[in-house]
Amino acid sequence: MAIAQNQIKARPPTTNAGWLGRLVGAKTKFQIRRALWGYLFALPWILGLIVFWAGPTLASLYFSFTNFEVIGTARWIGLENYVRAFSGDDLFWSSLGRTFTFSIINVPAVVGGALMLAMVLNQKLKGTNIFRTIFFVPHLLPAVAIAVLWTYLMQPRLGPINMMLRDVGVSSPPNWLASASSALYAVTLITIWAGMGGNTMLIFLAGLQGVPQELYEAADMDGASALSKFWNVTIPLLTPTIFLVLVLAIIAALKVFTTAWVATQGGPSYATWFFALHIYTQAFQYFRLGYGSALAWVLAVIILFFTYIQVSSARRWVHYEGG
Amino acid sequence: MAQQTLTQQPTGFGLRVEPGRVLLYLFVIVLAVLFGFPLFWTLMSSLKTPQEMMTFPPPWLPAAPQWVNYARLVQIPRIPVTIWAWNSTIVVVLTTVGVLITASMVAYSFARFEYRGRNLLFLITLSTLMLPEQVTIIPQFVLFYNFGWINTLLPLWVPAWFGGGGFAIFLMRQFMMTLPRDLDEAALIDGAGFFRIFWSILLPLCKPALATLGIITIIDAWGDFLRPLIFLNSPEKFTVSVGLRFFNTAPDVSSEPMAHLIMAACVLSMLPVIIIFFLGQRFFVRGIVMSGIKG
Numbered sequence: 124m125a126i127a128q129n130q131i132k133a134r135p136p137t138t139n140a141g142w143l144g145r146l147v148g149a150k151t152k153f154q155i156r157r158a159l160w161g162y163l164f165a166l167p168w169i170l171g172l173i174v175f176w177a178g179p180t181l182a183s184l185y186f187s188f189t190n191f192e193v194i195g196t197a198r199w200i201g202l203e204n205y206v207r208a209f210s211g212d213d214l215f216w217s218s219l220g221r222t223f224t225f226s227i228i229n230v231p232a233v234v235g236g237a238l239m240l241a242m243v244l245n246q247k248l249k250g251t252n253i254f255r256t257i258f259f260v261p262h263l264l265p266a267v268a269i270a271v272l273w274t275y276l277m278q279p280r281l282g283p284i285n286m287m288l289r290d291v292g293v294s295s296p297p298n299w300l301a302s303a304s305s306a307l308y309a310v311t312l313i314t315i316w317a318g319m320g321g322n323t324m325l326i327f328l329a330g331l332q333g334v335p336q337e338l339y340e341a342a343d344m345d346g347a348s349a350l351s352k353f354w355n356v357t358i359p360l361l362t363p364t365i366f367l368v369l370v371l372a373i374i375a376a377l378k379v380f381t382t383a384w385v386a387t388q389g390g391p392s393y394a395t396w397f398f399a400l401h402i403y404t405q406a407f408q409y410f411r412l413g414y415g416s417a418l419a420w421v422l423a424v425i426i427l428f429f430t431y432i433q434v435s436s437a438r439r440w441v442h443y444e445g446g
Numbered sequence: 447m448a449q450q451t452l453t454q455q456p457t458g459f460g461l462r463v464e465p466g467r468v469l470l471y472l473f474v475i476v477l478a479v480l481f482g483f484p485l486f487w488t489l490m491s492s493l494k495t496p497q498e499m500m501t502f503p504p505p506w507l508p509a510a511p512q513w514v515n516y517a518r519l520v521q522i523p524r525i526p527v528t529i530w531a532w533n534s535t536i537v538v539v540l541t542t543v544g545v546l547i548t549a550s551m552v553a554y555s556f557a558r559f560e561y562r563g564r565n566l567l568f569l570i571t572l573s574t575l576m577l578p579e580q581v582t583i584i585p586q587f588v589l590f591y592n593f594g595w596i597n598t599l600l601p602l603w604v605p606a607w608f609g610g611g612g613f614a615i616f617l618m619r620q621f622m623m624t625l626p627r628d629l630d631e632a633a634l635i636d637g638a639g640f641f642r643i644f645w646s647i648l649l650p651l652c653k654p655a656l657a658t659l660g661i662i663t664i665i666d667a668w669g670d671f672l673r674p675l676i677f678l679n680s681p682e683k684f685t686v687s688v689g690l691r692f693f694n695t696a697p698d699v700s701s702e703p704m705a706h707l708i709m710a711a712c713v714l715s716m717l718p719v720i721i722i723f724f725l726g727q728r729f730f731v732r733g734i735v736m737s738g739i740k741g
Contacts, residue, residue: 148562160640161559165567168552168615171608172567176574179585186584193591243474256723257478259730260485263723265669267687268715271694271708272488283487286503320481325730378578381671385691402580407676412584419580426578 187417193410204417214393214401215418221307222398226376228311229318234365234372236319241327242357255328262321270385273313274300300387306394310383317382318375323368330364331357370433374426398422485716492516492710496703515710522704525696527711529682530689533599534668537685540603541667546656549610553618554644558630568619574612579672587676601677602670602685606663614659621655622648658729665719686715 144150147158162169187204191197208215240258244251261269276282277299288296299309334357342352358365380399383389389396389404402422406415491499493511498504520527556568590601609615629651630643638646649656671687678684681692694708723730 146562148560154560157559157640158561161555161561161564164551164555164559164640164644165564167548167607168571168609169567171548171605172570172574174589175586175605175608176577176582177570179582179589180577182585182588183581193588240477243470243477246470248471248474254474254478256727257482260720260723261481263665263669263719264716265671265687265690265719267669267671267690268712271690272484272712274694275491275705275709276484276487281500281502281504283483283504283506289503316481316484374576374578378580384675385671385694388695399580403672403676406584407587412588416581416584419578419584423578423581427576430576 183416183419186413187420189413191413191416193412197413200413204414205421207414208417208421214396217393218396218398218401219421221394221396222377222379224307225311225314225379225397226373228308229314229376229379230369230372232311232315233318233323233376234368236315237321237323237368238327238361238365240320240324241331244324244328245331258320258324260320261317264317266317266381267385269313269317270382273309273316274386277301277309301391303390303392303394306387306391310379310386310395313382313386314376314379318372323372326364326368327361330361334360366433370430373429373433377422377426377429488709488712491706492713494706494709496706499703499705512706515706516714519707519710519714522707524681525689525693526682527689527693527714530684530686531714533684534686537599537602537674538664538667541606542660542663544603544607545610545614545663546660548607549614549659550618550622550649550652550656551644552609552615553622554648556615556619557622558627558648571612571615575616583672583676590677596677597679597683599678599683599685602667602673606667610663614663617659618652618655621652625651654729657726661722661726661729664722668719690715 144155147155147162149155149158186197188199188201189197190200190203244255244258248254276284279285279296279298279301282299284299285296297305297309300306338356338360339352342356347355378399379397380403383395383397384400384403387395389400398418399422402415402418405411405418490507492515493513494505494508494515495512498508519525556564556571586601587596590596593600595601595604625648629647633643633647669687670685671691674685674688675691678688681689684692690708690711693704693711
């Protein structure tokens with residue numbers, strides 16, 4: 124781009140370039156034709172960006188400063204929505220805190236678990252394909268089906284989990300989703316089951332297969348233990364992968380919605396009332412679209428903040444091969 | 447070395463005693479049971495009688511598999527399962543076709559054309575990936591409300607025809623960048639137009655990428671919950687995901703117990719993605735390799 128522009132400046136435009144050529148950044152008749160075709164092919168997305176992304180993003184930012192409620196017109200109320208969120212909404216801080224608690228358990232478990240599964244699958248065991256399929260499939264299933272079937276598995280009396288716990292001698296097994304003290308952990312467990320063997324595992328598996336075997340052989344010759352090979356060969360070479368996966372896992376965890384909404388509707392007594400549930404109920408059950416937009420922006424800023432932190436800290440601990 | 451001899455032996459499983467390997471096998475089998483058990487239990491529950499669902503302690507297997515549950519499922523009053531399946535099919539097919547066609551068009555534009563603003567446009571495309579859905583969905587609701595599209599399937603598939611989203615475009619563009627330019631340049635010299643080059647030369651070469659993207663799109667569209675939850679509000683318009691939740695929570699569907707039928711509905715909602723997975727297994731790993739982002 125920059126080079127093309129410099130070239131235009133350096134040479135006077137040829138006669139057939141004209142204003143159109145300058146507009147699209149092209150010199151010859153052919154280049155203009157090509158540029159126009161380029162715009163034409165990109166046109167669906169240019170329209171899509173405007174109508175479904177840029178427009179809504181700006182609109183939502185605007186709504187967040189209004190008292191918009193679908194019916195009636197939006198009135199500008201300045202920072203009132205944000206002030207209310209930070210100081211006048213009982214569920215704001217608690218749902219935010221709950222979302223962080225969820226993420227702090229979910230992210231290490233999913234990422235660490237995925238790494239463990241990938242390392243096991245990388246051992247060239249017999250039946251690796253079958254194991255990989257069994258670990259991977261939960262991730263593909265509709266999130267609603269997962270939430271529904273786990274409510275039955277975790278059913279305190281008739282569910283098989285508590286049946287087995289009682290069989291091995293646990294006299295009062297947890298009530299899982301049905302009790303306020305355990306529901307958050309029960310939901311976390313479901314999301315770990317669904318997420319651990321998914322793309323995260325496949326990404327790690329691809330990463331592990333990219334680790335040169337000579338490094339392990341060299342470590343073997345030095346008499347390195349399995350643990351030492353893991354810390355000094357596998358982990359350093361996998362850090363770009365771990366970094367990528369962590370960013371994706373944190374973003375996904377902060378947006379947790381479906382499992383909690385379907386399995387518990389945020390209950391019992393708000394025990395699984397995550398931030399995305401709070402946004403959803405404010406915006407689409409009470410139709411406080413202005414306030415809901417403000418909450419959505421709080422989530423967006425948190426997500427961007429975590430992405431930024433990770434990307435900017437990556438240089439210090441990410442090892443890129445040859446770099 | 448030990449690994450190789452082990453895998454070459456037809457009965458190598460545990461016969462050649464190597465404690466580490468045996469433990470590893472035990473470990474992976476335990477994990478597989480933990481991962482597979484929920485699905486096994488769901489399938490078994492879907493074949494139980496209502497009485498077996500209420501028995502304490504619950505039986506592991508149905509005394510006689512009640513395949514009739516699946517026939518019953520489509521006849522429950524006010525639970526129009528077949529309509530949900532049909533709605534989901536419409537959404538999935540139209541979404542996937544839209545994403546495949548328009549994302550590859552836009553990717554072609556990014557990969558092969560030079561014009562002012564292209565790099566900026568590509569940067570914006572990537573940045574949409576970071577924005578949470580919650581931000582854009584509220585104004586989209588207002589937009590579709592003004593179009594009169596609420597409680598129709600339109601909001602679920604029409605946006606897919608406008609470029610298919612940042613991830614789809616990125617995946618297709620990365621793949622097209624790997625194709626040699628000589629092919630389309632030769633065709634250009636032979637007098638082929640840009641559309642011909644796109645349709646007859648590049649797209650056929652993109653089949654692996656299209657297959658990967660198609661499978662990802664099908665699975666995402668089939669399982670999507672937030673958007674249908676927001677844009678649909680009457681049961682006869684529901685897709686499978688919102689329908690299943692409705693079925694699971696509707697208190698007054700019927701006086702008779704429904705748990706075994708809810709389990710059957712779960713199984714049916716999972717079946718299509720499992721079939722798609724087995725048909726297109728190899729494309730998942732390929733998707734990871736191609737995009738470096740997700741599969």
